[in-house]
Amino acid sequence: xxxxxxxxxxxxxxxxxxxxxxxxxxxxxxxxxxxxxxxxxxxxxxxxxxxxxxxxxxxxxxxxxxxxxxxxxxxxxxxxxxxxxxxxxxxxxxxxxxxxxxxxxxxxxxxxxxxxxxxxxxxxxxxxxxxxxxxxxxxxxxxxxxxxxxxxxxxxxxxxxxxxxxxxxxx
Numbered sequence: 001x002x003x004x005x006x007x008x009x010x011x012x013x014x015x016x017x018x019x020x021x022x023x024x025x026x027x028x029x030x031x032x033x034x035x036x037x038x039x040x041x042x043x044x045x046x047x048x049x050x051x052x053x054x055x056x057x058x059x060x061x062x063x064x065x066x067x068x069x070x071x072x073x074x075x076x077x078x079x080x081x082x083x084x085x086x087x088x089x090x091x092x093x094x095x096x097x098x099x100x101x102x103x104x105x106x107x108x109x110x111x112x113x114x115x116x117x118x119x120x121x122x123x124x125x126x127x128x129x130x131x132x133x134x135x136x137x138x139x140x141x142x143x144x145x146x147x148x149x150x151x152x153x154x155x156x157x158x159x160x161x162x163x164x165x166x167x168x169x170x171x
Contacts, residue, residue, distance in 0.1 A: 027159035038081035042074040044124030054121020087162020098150035112136040
């Protein structure tokens with residue numbers, strides 16, 4: 001019997017990337033992408049009067065509370081963006097971002113259901129617009145996508161260039 005026939009070669013190593021190698025890079029891409037979105041949204045709300053006008057247009061909150069939210073929302077968006085960008089408290093920042101997107105979606109749905117004609121104010125602007133200028137469907141779809149990015153990060157927070165791991169916050 002020939003020894004070449006009896007010895008088998010080791011199985012070829014599968015070169016298909018595994019979830020363990022791909023997931024951290026997908027999370028990094030989601031972190032950076034969502035951070036850019038949040039920074040853009042926050043910066044576009046300055047001066048703060050634009051953000052206040054947008055929040056007041058939804059006609060959901062008392063004036064003083066709407067003004068408080070209008071002034072603080074851009075700061076909150078910036079804080080979430082920084083946390084996501086540096087990967088600090090990543091799971092919690094992503095979960096908070098997802099919840100924020102859900103609140104935005106609920107506000108848009110509420111405005112649409114009540115027949116308001118407003119610009120969502122998500123990226124500046126806000127306030128009353130002509131009925132044909134509303135973009136509720138697009139705004140809802142966009143925010144669902146952003147919420148999905150946040151949910152992905154919250155479920156799989158491990159990623160390169162994140163401060164969570166060196167600081168011992170992610171195990």
